[in-house]
Amino acid sequence: DGHANDVTLQLQWVTQAQFAGYYVALDKGYYEEEGLNVTILPGGPDIAPPQVLAGGGADIMLNWMPSALAARERGLPVVNIAQPFVSSGLMLTCWKDTGIESVEDFRGKTIGVWFFGNEYPFLSWMSQAGIPTDGGEDGVTVLKQGFNVDPLLNREADCISTMTYNEYGQVLDAGVDPDDLVTFKYEDQGVATLEDGIYALEENLDDPVFVDKMVRFVRASMKGWRYAEENVEEAAAIIMEYDETGAQSEAAQARMMGEIAKLTQGSTGALDIAAYQRTVDTLLAGGSDPVITAEPVGAYTTEITDAALN
Amino acid sequence: MRSALPIATVVVVIFAIWTAAVVPMNIHLTADLAGRQDIAVTPETPRERQEVGAISLALQNTSIWGMTYTLDRPNLPSPHQVAAELYKSVFTVAPTSRRSLIYHAWVTLSATLLGFLIGAAAGILLAVGIVYNRTMDKAVMPWAITSQTIPILALAPMVIVMLGSIGVQGLLPKAIISAYLSFFPVVVGMVKGLRSPDHMQLDLLHTYNASGPQAFWKLRLPGSMPYLFASLKIGISASLVGAIVGELPTGARAGFGARMLVGDQYGQPILTWAALFGAAITAALLVAAISLIERKTLGRMGMRMAA
Amino acid sequence: MTAWIIALAIGALGWWINARLAHGASSDSRTVSLAIPVIFGVTIIAMWQVLVTMLDVSAVILPAPSAIASRFVNSIPILFADFVQTIIKGALTGFIIGMVAAFVVAVIADRSPFLTKGILPVGSFMAALPIVGTAPIFVKWYGSDWESKAAVVAVMVFFPILVNTVAGLRDTTAMQRDLMRTYAADYWTTLFKLRLPAALPFIFNGLKIATTLALIGAIVAEFFGSPTVGMGFRISTSVGQLAMDMVWAEIVVAALAGSSFYGAIALLEKRVTFWHPSQR
Amino acid sequence: MTAPVISASSLDLTFQTNDGPVHALSDVNLDIGKGDFVSFIGPSGCGKTTFLRCIAGLETQTGGTLSVNGMSPDAARRARAYGYVFQAAGLYPWRTLEGNIRLPLEIMGFSEDEKKARVKRVLELVELAGFEKKFPWQLSGGMQQRASIARALAFDAEILLMDEPFGALDEIVRDHLNEQLLALWARTGKTIAFVTHSITEAVYLSTKIVVMSPRPGRITDVIESPLPKERPLDIRDDPTFIDIAHRVREGLRLGHADD
Amino acid sequence: MTAPVISASSLDLTFQTNDGPVHALSDVNLDIGKGDFVSFIGPSGCGKTTFLRCIAGLETQTGGTLSVNGMSPDAARRARAYGYVFQAAGLYPWRTLEGNIRLPLEIMGFSEDEKKARVKRVLELVELAGFEKKFPWQLSGGMQQRASIARALAFDAEILLMDEPFGALDEIVRDHLNEQLLALWARTGKTIAFVTHSITEAVYLSTKIVVMSPRPGRITDVIESPLPKERPLDIRDDPTFIDIAHRVREGLRLGHADD
Numbered sequence A: 001d002g003h004a005n006d007v008t009l010q011l012q013w014v015t016q017a018q019f020a021g022y023y024v025a026l027d028k029g030y031y032e033e034e035g036l037n038v039t040i041l042p043g044g045p046d047i048a049p050p051q052v053l054a055g056g057g058a059d060i061m062l063n064w065m066p067s068a069l070a071a072r073e074r075g076l077p078v079v080n081i082a083q084p085f086v087s088s089g090l091m092l093t094c095w096k097d098t099g100i101e102s103v104e105d106f107r108g109k110t111i112g113v114w115f116f117g118n119e120y121p122f123l124s125w126m127s128q129a130g131i132p133t134d135g136g137e138d139g140v141t142v143l144k145q146g147f148n149v150d151p152l153l154n155r156e157a158d159c160i161s162t163m164t165y166n167e168y169g170q171v172l173d174a175g176v177d178p179d180d181l182v183t184f185k186y187e188d189q190g191v192a193t194l195e196d197g198i199y200a201l202e203e204n205l206d207d208p209v210f211v212d213k214m215v216r217f218v219r220a221s222m223k224g225w226r227y228a229e230e231n232v233e234e235a236a237a238i239i240m241e242y243d244e245t246g247a248q249s250e251a252a253q254a255r256m257m258g259e260i261a262k263l264t265q266g267s268t269g270a271l272d273i274a275a276y277q278r279t280v281d282t283l284l285a286g287g288s289d290p291v292i293t294a295e296p297v298g299a300y301t302t303e304i305t306d307a308a309l310n
Numbered sequence B: 001m002r003s004a005l006p007i008a009t010v011v012v013v014i015f016a017i018w019t020a021a022v023v024p025m026n027i028h029l030t031a032d033l034a035g036r037q038d039i040a041v042t043p044e045t046p047r048e049r050q051e052v053g054a055i056s057l058a059l060q061n062t063s064i065w066g067m068t069y070t071l072d073r074p075n076l077p078s079p080h081q082v083a084a085e086l087y088k089s090v091f092t093v094a095p096t097s098r099r100s101l102i103y104h105a106w107v108t109l110s111a112t113l114l115g116f117l118i119g120a121a122a123g124i125l126l127a128v129g130i131v132y133n134r135t136m137d138k139a140v141m142p143w144a145i146t147s148q149t150i151p152i153l154a155l156a157p158m159v160i161v162m163l164g165s166i167g168v169q170g171l172l173p174k175a176i177i178s179a180y181l182s183f184f185p186v187v188v189g190m191v192k193g194l195r196s197p198d199h200m201q202l203d204l205l206h207t208y209n210a211s212g213p214q215a216f217w218k219l220r221l222p223g224s225m226p227y228l229f230a231s232l233k234i235g236i237s238a239s240l241v242g243a244i245v246g247e248l249p250t251g252a253r254a255g256f257g258a259r260m261l262v263g264d265q266y267g268q269p270i271l272t273w274a275a276l277f278g279a280a281i282t283a284a285l286l287v288a289a290i291s292l293i294e295r296k297t298l299g300r301m302g303m304r305m306a307a
Numbered sequence C: 001m002t003a004w005i006i007a008l009a010i011g012a013l014g015w016w017i018n019a020r021l022a023h024g025a026s027s028d029s030r031t032v033s034l035a036i037p038v039i040f041g042v043t044i045i046a047m048w049q050v051l052v053t054m055l056d057v058s059a060v061i062l063p064a065p066s067a068i069a070s071r072f073v074n075s076i077p078i079l080f081a082d083f084v085q086t087i088i089k090g091a092l093t094g095f096i097i098g099m100v101a102a103f104v105v106a107v108i109a110d111r112s113p114f115l116t117k118g119i120l121p122v123g124s125f126m127a128a129l130p131i132v133g134t135a136p137i138f139v140k141w142y143g144s145d146w147e148s149k150a151a152v153v154a155v156m157v158f159f160p161i162l163v164n165t166v167a168g169l170r171d172t173t174a175m176q177r178d179l180m181r182t183y184a185a186d187y188w189t190t191l192f193k194l195r196l197p198a199a200l201p202f203i204f205n206g207l208k209i210a211t212t213l214a215l216i217g218a219i220v221a222e223f224f225g226s227p228t229v230g231m232g233f234r235i236s237t238s239v240g241q242l243a244m245d246m247v248w249a250e251i252v253v254a255a256l257a258g259s260s261f262y263g264a265i266a267l268l269e270k271r272v273t274f275w276h277p278s279q280r
Numbered sequence D, E: 001m002t003a004p005v006i007s008a009s010s011l012d013l014t015f016q017t018n019d020g021p022v023h024a025l026s027d028v029n030l031d032i033g034k035g036d037f038v039s040f041i042g043p044s045g046c047g048k049t050t051f052l053r054c055i056a057g058l059e060t061q062t063g064g065t066l067s068v069n070g071m072s073p074d075a076a077r078r079a080r081a082y083g084y085v086f087q088a089a090g091l092y093p094w095r096t097l098e099g100n101i102r103l104p105l106e107i108m109g110f111s112e113d114e115k116k117a118r119v120k121r122v123l124e125l126v127e128l129a130g131f132e133k134k135f136p137w138q139l140s141g142g143m144q145q146r147a148s149i150a151r152a153l154a155f156d157a158e159i160l161l162m163d164e165p166f167g168a169l170d171e172i173v174r175d176h177l178n179e180q181l182l183a184l185w186a187r188t189g190k191t192i193a194f195v196t197h198s199i200t201e202a203v204y205l206s207t208k209i210v211v212m213s214p215r216p217g218r219i220t221d222v223i224e225s226p227l228p229k230e231r232p233l234d235i236r237d238d239p240t241f242i243d244i245a246h247r248v249r250e251g252l253r254l255g256h257a258d259d
């Protein structure tokens, strides 16, 4: 039937260059070439993509792997079918004048963290480092960070979570000299977890029609990513076109695209099993309060990327 | 329009307080900025300044007051910044452009109006049920009150997902959230209104041996009109708030809520403020529209307006 | 299909019992007035339970009432800490600040009809500022802890209380005011002996509206930044973790707290305005 | 004399209230003949309104019998046997004068032509022709009360029940309406039951004055008036008039404990 | 005769309204002596209330002079020279009967003992002892009105201004209160200015009846009553009484165009 070619993708944030590959594929007709009719649903502060998937509001979602694995443990069997982001853009950004030089210096400091399923990497990291997160003298005080970098600028927090491609740039935009900041990239700290991957519900993957659809989707999406990486300015322009709020600036999106390209560089879309295992180990290592309690089984499939790459 | 002068006075006072507050509210950010541009500020380092209160910092650095009014991402934008942004996004771009606040007003407005329609209709029906059915009166009213103590922003994503799972998307989910906020004032007002005819009025119809429906259409309904309009005015601003709240869990694609959110996330507070004022102005216009309909309707019905 | 039939049967049964009670001889007694809404609520919950279990609705979308109840019971310490943070520190403080500020401004505005005329429309304009926009601003100004929540609440409750108080202060008859003039009573005497008591029914109207606003304001503001405790924090975090049972447990706390707060104000109203026709 | 239009015998009515039973009417016996103008007078709470409401079928007696036009009051109500005029005019503010008078006609399903004709006729009867399009609040209290009488007359019931219709008006306007009411009664020959607090009014208007007394509400005196049907306002300075008034006042004083 | 307590000469009052000026009082000349009981009667809108309010200093005349106790009305108001009784009792529903009567005493700063004593005395004066703790809405209209008179008497002003105090009560209760008011007046010797719509009431109570007429409000007749100070209710059947009543009615009819 006609639905065989319909795909709805739930993003995990509002329209921005973070999702350029998909918008480019849509705009350039790559999906169309594959015979697909793709709808992209932007996310927002109040949207949990796994929940949307569970409710049937979307066929596939983008999600951070910690969040997806946690959802899996909660009984929502989501499966990674492709992983366009190969490295993590997450980092902590601190004021240098707070005296923070290493992870140990976090003790007694206030740190802004995103919640809503995005807190897992931080919590794993802290528990691996043996730093309690419940305030107190030698633990960190955690703030639930809003959607902006104000807690840092107002010095309410000593450090905040930033993405290399977005919030960090915003801090600089506010006039802050990079020399006044110290950053801790999760990649560098060895606690990186996989970010924006493509997930589908397990039950759907038993359906060959769905699988075929996904193969075509991933192939077209990766083509979009390739194009976006190579044509940063144009990709930013395309994002601007799809941004319905009319509030984004092209310069910011171009910068974001430049940073995003570093994270997707070299990805074929296929999940790197080693990176997967590293993510799982990080999450399992969470001491008394691990994000996931058991080695996940069947949390990914390479079937689709295998087919797409042929 | 005899109240134009008093309103203007109050507005001027508020603007004066606002303008005066801009300096202390923004002084820390401004001092940081000035410090980075090698303008002399006391104390010299951001850390030291953190220990100084806003007012005394402002008094120590009178030379940078001017800068507090022109920051790109102020804590408190100055009135003229907000006014300029409003002007820019209302008058200098085509209303169909995504950069136009009119466009976003329309997006929010469409959900508001649909939600208001649903909410008002549900409120009226519920009120009729409460007035005519003793069981409903006793069972439903406490729950209607309770329903309003539940934070809508917590319910909103669930509503969206549940509706999404049965295939309802687009305008309707937002409208339903908006309806959730607007039905309550309508129920309360309408119950009061339908019960406003006194015993004598009801007895009069009884002496005519009038039927139940006749009593409703000829007495209770027209008698409830002033109450209905009073609660519709509250309901429509609640609807607008609901529509804006509903924009966040629906992908914040467009509308006042999306503008506020995006302005906040990308460090453009002036955008947020402009959207905020845009929303309040829209609410005022909606209330004015209802007042106009009220005056027309009640006028035609021959009822005098209470001042 | 059977699930719906069973649910509808439960609904019909609940309704039937309530109808019997409502039309019974002792329908105006306290117990029955309390029992009817309780039975109504229980009926809805039973229907919900049946539908969710029999239709196998995912717990990620809508958890069963039984799951919510057990989560509630098992999380009392967390729920209590959240309650204290959000309701006591945020909502209550904000409510009191907003209320006192509204009274003060009302009394000032009331001294001059000119001011009153100006403040009321501007007040209703400000009341229309949506919380989604104001909350992030207050979080920016007052930080992530409860102070910013109290500020959001104070602003939200300020206008309804102000508008009602001003209207109430004007709700004396010309005759009552003239009476005070024949006693050559001064402004403050008239205020305290006549206008404030006469305004009480209006003031309580405003306070009742404000109670529900206060709760919503404090919870929703936490979505825009908070410490790692609080009802709004817990709700948004739990949604991200797909722990919908926890979300509903918090909603139950909100509903209980809100209804009790409302009930307390209504009770106080009954005691203080016993003389008003609506209370007799 | 023909069969009475309204006939009460041993009528009893007790309200059950939260503070215990209230004995509003006790052993009331009264016959009202066709074309009578009967006034009920008595202190507050003596059951005047309650008795009128019983006749109208708006309350049901708890003892004794009551018949209206030979049927039960409720059957009479369904047959729309009477028009009822309340103390306050109680016109609908959202209807014009004309609209208010049409109200019972609409409910009773008269044809459009018939409605028009009747509205015109009763407006003339109460001297309000020309005010059709006015809303109630555009009229004086006296005019409103006349309109409410017109409303009760519009569907031409044989009986008119009036519960202190002029209680809220000042004495001078009241005099004027009393004159008009008498004229109307003379012209139409309706049977009128009329509740009042004013002795002058009762004596001036009635062919029969029923004096009532409270706790429990009962009839203490029934005075047949010998005054002629034609009554100019001056008749109130007439010795017979003063005499009857005196008797009514005495009757009232006897039944009246304090306050 | 001593100097009048209240003296108006060429009094004029025009209200400026949106619909143009309303000439409420025009060339009013009147002297009220100490201990007089003066009634004002006239159709609605003739300026009775306005005149009383001028005396009370609640309105200011636009022409002519008015003195109360030899001072300006406003000075008299500040000196608390009079007690004012309004048409409706206007008791505060949130105060008990006692609390209502204490109200002026609190405002005027009487001592606690004094307050107690005065409340007790005036409650006895109006025969309401024993009802101290009741709230107004627990009392009948007549009792409320008596309480409002007690309130006006509590601080013992020499002048009592009463604006249709019994207008809302029924005739029987009214008769009773009239008797009580006369007794009170006799006992206290206060000067009373009394507005009414009832001819009987005016004639029964007053030593002087002022008939007024509207458009513009002016005095058309001042009738000195030859009736003795002692007046049983029966005096109303007395020919002198009927005579005066007739003269008042004639005066009213002249000034009264239509309703």
Ligand SMILES: Nc1ncnc2c1ncn2[C@@H]1O[C@H](COP(=O)(O)OP(=O)(O)OP(=O)(O)O)[C@@H](O)[C@H]1O
Binding pocket: D015, D016, D017, D022, D023, D024, D042, D043, D044, D045, D046, D047, D048, D049, D050, D051, D217
């Ligand atoms: N619905 C009711 N329930 C309980 N008691 C009632 C009800 N209606 C009237 N009563 C009581 O019955 C008695 C008679 O009342 P009713 O209204 O007939 O008096 P009334 O003579 O018309 O008095 P008024 O002159 O004040 O109109 C009063 O004591 C009144 O309180």
Ligand SMILES: Nc1ncnc2c1ncn2[C@@H]1O[C@H](COP(=O)(O)OP(=O)(O)OP(=O)(O)O)[C@@H](O)[C@H]1O
Binding pocket: E015, E016, E017, E022, E023, E024, E042, E043, E044, E045, E046, E047, E048, E049, E050, E051, E217
């Ligand atoms: N504050 C006011 N502003 C304008 N006009 C007024 C005001 N008060 C009274 N009037 C007008 O002045 C005239 C006299 O009014 P007033 O109240 O003194 O009459 P009254 O004799 O007491 O009438 P009633 O018997 O109805 O009480 C009326 O035409 C009235 O409309």
Ligand SMILES: Cc1ncc(C[n+]2csc(CCO)c2C)c(N)n1
Binding pocket: A012, A013, A018, A044, A045, A046, A114, A115, A116, A118, A163, A166, A167
């Ligand atoms: C409520 C909520 N808070 C934080 C994130 C984290 N996050 C993931 S991607 C992204 C965009 C960065 O520019 C952000 C902020 C989220 N998804 N939802």
Ligand SMILES: [Mg+2]
Binding pocket: D048, D049, D050
């Ligand atoms: Mg009655």
Ligand SMILES: [Mg+2]
Binding pocket: E048, E049, E050, E163
């Ligand atoms: Mg008057």
